Amino acid sequence: xxxxxxxxxxxxxxxxxxxxxxxxxxxxxxxxxxxxxxxxxxxxxxxxxxxxxxxxxxxxxxxxxxxxxxxxxxxxxxxxxxxxxxxxxxxxxxxxxxxxxxxxxxxxxxxxxxxxxxxxxxxxxxxxxxxxxxxxxxxxxxxxxxxxxxxxxxxxxxxxxxxxxxxxxxxxxxxxxxxxxxxxxxxxxxxxxxxxxxxxxxxxxxxxxxxxxxxxxxxxxxxxxxxxxxxxxxxxxxxxxxxxxxxxxxxxxxxxxxxxxxxxxxxxxxxxxxxxxxxxxxxxxxxxxxxxxxxxxxxxxxxxxxxxxxxxxx
Amino acid sequence: xxxxxxxxxxxxxxxxxxxxxxxxxxxxxxxxxxxxxxxxxxxxxxxxxxxxxxxxxxxxxxxxxxxxxxxxxxxxxxxxxxxxxxxxxxxxxxxxxxxxxxxxxxxxxxxxxxxxxxxxxxxxxxxxxxxxxxxxxxxxxxxxxxxxxxxxxxxxxxxxxxxxxxxxxxxxxxxxxxxxxxxxxxxxxxxxxxxxxxxxxxxxxxxxxxxxxxxxxxxxxxxxx
Numbered sequence: 001x002x003x004x005x006x007x008x009x010x011x012x013x014x015x016x017x018x019x020x021x022x023x024x025x026x027x028x029x030x031x032x033x034x035x036x037x038x039x040x041x042x043x044x045x046x047x048x049x050x051x052x053x054x055x056x057x058x059x060x061x062x063x064x065x066x067x068x069x070x071x072x073x074x075x076x077x078x079x080x081x082x083x084x085x086x087x088x089x090x091x092x093x094x095x096x097x098x099x100x101x102x103x104x105x106x107x108x109x110x111x112x113x114x115x116x117x118x119x120x121x122x123x124x125x126x127x128x129x130x131x132x133x134x135x136x137x138x139x140x141x142x143x144x145x146x147x148x149x150x151x152x153x154x155x156x157x158x159x160x161x162x163x164x165x166x167x168x169x170x171x172x173x174x175x176x177x178x179x180x181x182x183x184x185x186x187x188x189x190x191x192x193x194x195x196x197x198x199x200x201x202x203x204x205x206x207x208x209x210x211x212x213x214x215x216x217x218x219x220x221x222x223x224x225x226x227x228x229x230x231x232x233x234x235x236x237x238x239x240x241x242x243x244x245x246x247x248x249x250x251x252x253x254x255x256x257x258x259x260x261x262x263x264x265x266x267x268x269x270x271x272x273x274x275x276x277x278x279x280x281x282x283x284x285x286x287x288x289x290x291x292x293x294x295x296x297x298x299x300x301x302x303x304x305x306x307x308x309x310x311x312x313x314x
Numbered sequence: 315x316x317x318x319x320x321x322x323x324x325x326x327x328x329x330x331x332x333x334x335x336x337x338x339x340x341x342x343x344x345x346x347x348x349x350x351x352x353x354x355x356x357x358x359x360x361x362x363x364x365x366x367x368x369x370x371x372x373x374x375x376x377x378x379x380x381x382x383x384x385x386x387x388x389x390x391x392x393x394x395x396x397x398x399x400x401x402x403x404x405x406x407x408x409x410x411x412x413x414x415x416x417x418x419x420x421x422x423x424x425x426x427x428x429x430x431x432x433x434x435x436x437x438x439x440x441x442x443x444x445x446x447x448x449x450x451x452x453x454x455x456x457x458x459x460x461x462x463x464x465x466x467x468x469x470x471x472x473x474x475x476x477x478x479x480x481x482x483x484x485x486x487x488x489x490x491x492x493x494x495x496x497x498x499x500x501x502x503x504x505x506x507x508x509x510x511x512x513x514x515x516x517x518x519x520x521x522x523x524x525x526x527x528x529x530x531x532x533x534x535x536x537x538x539x
Contacts, residue, residue, distance in 0.1 A: 167318060169322075170318055170325060171322070171325035171326055171328075171329045172325070172329070173328050173329040173331070173332035173333070174332075176329055176332065176333065177332070177336070299336075302332075302336065306332045309430075309446065310328050310331075310332060310446050311328075
């Protein structure tokens with residue numbers, strides 16, 4: 001039953017990720033006074049791409065062909081670890097939050113390799129930028145998550161979230177810092193506006209798009225789907241770690257339905273905030289990104305320090 | 315001291331103390347004047363929240379008046395005045411190159427540790443919560459002084475001075491559970507008068523050296539002409 005639940009939850013992750021992307025796009029369009037595409041447009045795009053014949057460059061090696069499958073499956077595996085609508089998951093007992101960060105790193109490694117594989121200038125440029133940013137974002141992300149794991153004294157996400165849930169409303173200074181740090185890291189890692197613009201193909205600024213420029217057809221569909229999944233994963237992490245109220249603790253139909261509604265509401269709200277910030281903030285120069293990410297790291301570190309100084313028992 | 319055993323008031327005070335400390339660090343590393351003033355206003359807002367939380371949980375009604383005073387003076391009036399000054403001087407597009415920013419930030423961290431070290435003995439007479447709140451406010455005072463030392467613009471000096479006052483105010487609210495009304499009114503008007511005086515000083519500095527960069531004050535007028 002538990003394993004069935006975990007599989008169902010992962011399916012739900014994969015199914016809802018394009019909807020979140022569509023909702024985000026809808027919010028952004030409305031904020032910019034444009035007519036918005038339908039919420040289901042990302043599904044249609046994915047479907048259309050899957051049916052198209054992929055075109056592969058002559059120089060491409062086997063690595064280029066298998067990379068989309070590896071990236072997508074690693075992201076789905078990362079999704080199995082994160083509790084979406086119910087906390088008590090067998091999958092998150094076998095893999096903790098560090099494994100999840102590892103899955104992300106694995107997917108990113110293959111994405112960077114695929115970018116380099118074709119040998120175009122853009123692919124290599126995108127790969128080098130992505131690795132630069134991720135090498136700075138990863139420690140900040142771990143710092144933010146460690147604050148949670150220190151408070152709950154476990155790295156298992158399920159147990160940590162139910163710990164936060166059962167503790168009731170406790171104002172923790174460390175969680176405030178960790179929340180800000182995780183939001184900053186999430187924006188950098190999912191390639192949203194101040195760091196990378198997902199909607200541009202302007203050669204000087206793109207990072208993620210530069211790496212996947214050579215992909216087409218079902219390969220492109222898988223990579224797009226994986227990046228939508230990643231966006232949703234970060235959203236769920238932020239929503240469920242810091243505002244876990246509503247998530248199901250038992251596997252009753254009512255609790256699960258309520259959990260689904262709660263997480264969809266929380267994600268919709270987060271997407272609205274993201275859309276507003278993307279509309280207000282201009283993209284940073286690439287060399288400012290390290291300042292931005294070191295600020296995120298600083299916040300994560302302050303979170304940990306304030307956990308030790310202000311909250312821990314002495 | 316475990317945070318789960320504390321009441322809601324203590325948790326809120328600790329969170330606000332942490333955020334006030336963070337805003338002090340943000341001000342220290344800020345090169346743009348308008349953003350510096352914005353962070354200063356945010357610190358004022360946190361102080362307002364602290365006062366309001368104290369007023370609510372201690373059931374101390376005159377603290378609400380103090381909160382409103384803080385809101386109008388430190389969040390709205392003084393930042394507005396400084397902002398207008400900066401825009402009039404046309405310095406809002408300059409980025410002040412901070413000498414040795416890393417050293418200054420490290421110095422700030424050292425000051426924070428130092429204030430914990432200095433205040434550690436009071437844990438024997440009072441609670442650990444008070445130690446944290448007082449240590450944060452002492453470090454806000456020290457960081458304000460460091461801000462005044464490390465920045466060159468006169469506006470930044472004023473912001474540093476005001477943030478010293480913010481640190482003292484935070485300590486006063488947390489430690490005394492609300493000062494007498496007369497004291498609070500006196501402090502508020504002191505700040506107001508200080509702000510007006512600084513405005514006049516700005517005017518004089520600007521008319522005499524045509525800039526608000528205080529490093530220029532070191533030069534002798536006759537020699538460098």
